[in-house]
Amino acid sequence: MLVWERPEPPNRPVPAPLSRELIVRAAIRLADADGLEAVSLRKVATVLDVRPMRLYGYIAGKEELLDLMVDAVHAEIRPVGEGRREVLRSLAEATRHAVHEHEWLADLLGGRPQLGPHALAGGEAVVAALDGVDVDAVMPVVAAVNAYAIGAVRREVAERRAERATGMDEKRWQASLGSYLERTFATGRFPALATVVRDAAHLDADHTFRIGLDFLLDGIEARIGR
């Protein structure tokens, strides 16, 4: 082996510039495209043309990356409109809309306290718009709307995924779910449930979300006024 053959010079002409924001954006793109389980530090690093350990100079670890992703998307969740009811309704709808654009959000929302800057800014906007409401009532009201939105959106995403998992085709899913339920109901163990599933009108996701939200907003309005 030739002694004077030096190993390739480190070849670090332009160390790819990096920042928390670039990392978070790359992670979000990965999650949007292929789901949360496609987000690994190695893949994020690859996308950014960087070696994995480099990321640890900007983030503490994967958990923090997930937190940062959630907070980044919180920038899109803002109430609009006027009047208490409209503000709260739009808050819930904005949450749902954000989850539609970032399905992985359903897996993370509510999983950890939301104290990032964008989440706090969203909270500020809501609380400010609820000006005039009894100060002791504000947090419970906002918390309730958030809780409903998160739970409802999780169920919605879960159903959508189950559909896709059985082969991309909605009709086929309805059929296979239907036949499974019919077989189960044929045992006679769930008579009341069977009646409802068979006889009730099947609402689409939009209506289901809005009906539940209206229940909640009705109850809130009755206590804090409009």
Place this chain on the structure above:
Amino acid sequence: MLVWERPEPPNRPVPAPLSRELIVRAAIRLADADGLEAVSLRKVATVLDVRPMRLYGYIAGKEELLDLMVDAVHAEIRPVGEGRREVLRSLAEATRHAVHEHEWLADLLGGRPQLGPHALAGGEAVVAALDGVDVDAVMPVVAAVNAYAIGAVRREVAERRAERATGMDEKRWQASLGSYLERTFATGRFPALATVVRDAAHLDADHTFRIGLDFLLDGIEARIGR
């Protein structure tokens, strides 16, 4: 090497009896003790004194195991009491209670469709107890209560975990969170939020859950009667 030294006879005197239920129970014990991330097929197998691949004779994979765990706990979630409001309230409280006993449930609830036998049996019990309600209204009402319960309970667990993560001590957590918020609020970017956090009474988890639930139940009662 001695040719007549046979390798130890397979030493399979009593192949540990196994079943889906044993596997699921072992997994639940692990999750109860150390959280969901402590549930791995290898650890479950170890606890059952079995080699990992053996499990695949009873379950299709880890995802199915998680589904089975959730359905098993659904056996504990049943409405009690009489009257529509009381049935729905107890449903939500039962969900919350189950999560208190199995904190990992907060990570899974709502994440996938609940079509297992115990979940369906719970649905049957609720629907049966709502006898007399307009058939088209039953599912939206139950879905709304479930959505609220799941979302609320996730937030509650998230807060509890954040407390524990900063060192087991609640006072210290309150202090560190408080100082973080104070520092953040000192920037003046969240004036409305700051006012509410500073001036409003801080409710404990029980009250917060019940207040939000009452909002929702009020709204429901106004539409479907009591």
Place this chain on the structure above:
DNA sequence: CTGTGATCGATACAGTGTATCGATCAGTAC
């Protein structure tokens, strides 16, 4: 030119879910 402190990333480690496939068994046919 010579330290020196910071930065970076190759390597390694312990862990994961699960596909593969040879070893081993009970049961049946002769």
Place this chain on the structure above:
DNA sequence: GTACTGATCGATACACTGTATCGATCACAG
């Protein structure tokens, strides 16, 4: 009894994960 068959089981292996360690490399201070 022996020979075959089909089912069962699990050792091994693979690809992948998050991240700790630590030597190599750099810009810069003296």
